[in-house]
Amino acid sequence: MTWLAPLLFGAAFGVALERAELTRRERVAGVFRFTDLTMLKVLLSALASGAFVVQATLALGLAPSVPVPPTVPIANLAGGMLFGAAMAGAGFCSGTIFAATGSGRGGVLAGALGLLAAALLMEGAGGRLAARLRSIGPRVDTTIGALTGVNAWLLVLALVGLAAFVAYLAERRVPKAEAASRPGQRRAWSTSR
Amino acid sequence: VRRAAAVIGLLVALQVGGAKAADPPSPELFCEGAPGGSKPSVPPSAAPSPHWRDLELALALSVGLAGAVVYVVHNERRRRREDAPSIVWTPYVAGAVLGVVFALSLVAFGRPLGVSAGVQQGARLLASMVGKGGTAVPSPAGLWPLWVLAGVAMGGALSAYLRARSGSASSIVAAGESRARTRLVAFGAEVAATIAGGCTSGLALSGGIVLAPAAFVFMSGIFIGGIPTAWVATHLRRRHQGRTP
Numbered sequence: 001m002t003w004l005a006p007l008l009f010g011a012a013f014g015v016a017l018e019r020a021e022l023t024r025r026e027r028v029a030g031v032f033r034f035t036d037l038t039m040l041k042v043l044l045s046a047l048a049s050g051a052f053v054v055q056a057t058l059a060l061g062l063a064p065s066v067p068v069p070p071t072v073p074i075a076n077l078a079g080g081m082l083f084g085a086a087m088a089g090a091g092f093c094s095g096t097i098f099a100a101t102g103s104g105r106g107g108v109l110a111g112a113l114g115l116l117a118a119a120l121l122m123e124g125a126g127g128r129l130a131a132r133l134r135s136i137g138p139r140v141d142t143t144i145g146a147l148t149g150v151n152a153w154l155l156v157l158a159l160v161g162l163a164a165f166v167a168y169l170a171e172r173r174v175p176k177a178e179a180a181s182r183p184g185q186r187r188a189w190s191t192s193r
Numbered sequence: 194v195r196r197a198a199a200v201i202g203l204l205v206a207l208q209v210g211g212a213k214a215a216d217p218p219s220p221e222l223f224c225e226g227a228p229g230g231s232k233p234s235v236p237p238s239a240a241p242s243p244h245w246r247d248l249e250l251a252l253a254l255s256v257g258l259a260g261a262v263v264y265v266v267h268n269e270r271r272r273r274r275e276d277a278p279s280i281v282w283t284p285y286v287a288g289a290v291l292g293v294v295f296a297l298s299l300v301a302f303g304r305p306l307g308v309s310a311g312v313q314q315g316a317r318l319l320a321s322m323v324g325k326g327g328t329a330v331p332s333p334a335g336l337w338p339l340w341v342l343a344g345v346a347m348g349g350a351l352s353a354y355l356r357a358r359s360g361s362a363s364s365i366v367a368a369g370e371s372r373a374r375t376r377l378v379a380f381g382a383e384v385a386a387t388i389a390g391g392c393t394s395g396l397a398l399s400g401g402i403v404l405a406p407a408a409f410v411f412m413s414g415i416f417i418g419g420i421p422t423a424w425v426a427t428h429l430r431r432r433h434q435g436r437t438p
Binding site (some may be wrong): 029047051057087111123 | 305313348350356391399403404406409413414420426
């Protein structure tokens, strides 16, 4: 049954992506044009709630530790920039395209094939190049809290505050702009009523 | 917002005031699975008991999050009253569900949920099957990323099916898409994920919730690369349509 847990976790992930409509290209690409901040809201809410659950679990002693990905600033930043350019250009990321494959649309399947082709390339010469890039610059294997000496709970609080602030701005500004452009239409969801 | 900012400022001041008696670097987190990852200097069993400040901060956060949950539920109900019945989740509910799912995967199994890792594992298996290198087929437990990938596709398909049955419009709208461009951009995204060490799920979310610096550097990179690209794409499209900006 070692396959069941990842399958269920993945299914929950896919359902959440589809229900938040992140399988729509406009939703993902819109965040870079500041016309649709759904992806940013989902991302920040997930970070805030997930960080809270992880810290609470560790504090209660329910889990001894959690894995931390290594930080290689140059590779992380360069990869992130290329990834962001791809997301803005195509309107999807790896997760959303697989969550959308159930539609059977040609474009979505073409994207999945593109991902697979790149992964095959990165198994060979591309992988060696990526490994070389990842060896440039310093490497950090700890968390921000351990690196700076700041209490982890305070960092979680900052994350929650950032999520709340962005949500406040998004709910106040974007619906107003939308309402101004479509005066005859009621606002679907707003905090400022 | 002003009150919340004041509370956060107060807590920061308290933290800075007590920084001289700085808490030791959080011993509960360490790197496992990462090649060359460091182990904690203090083993988890010998970790100090939580400080009162930790409990105060946790309590403040719990109250804040409870308030946020009440607000979101209230807004959801109002939205459902006002709009036609919809099965779309608000971004906050979807985000909270995602956060809990990612956190449970990390604390219960010690494994991140990375889609790009699943694609890479699939490619590795494919390469080994056709005899072009790659490694031997791992045990079922070693196929975690591939099962996650299958689950994402299944979950997305199931949700889209239920949405279609409920009569709601499909969330998948891809008018005017070019398959060649999509394939090319997807190619670039996977290459980028390999360079960065993960994608939005495997690095930004799974790393962000354990407060790894890599996640925040990667997310900054996404916006640094994405915003100019979106701007250029929009202008090119307008020019192509004959409406020069």
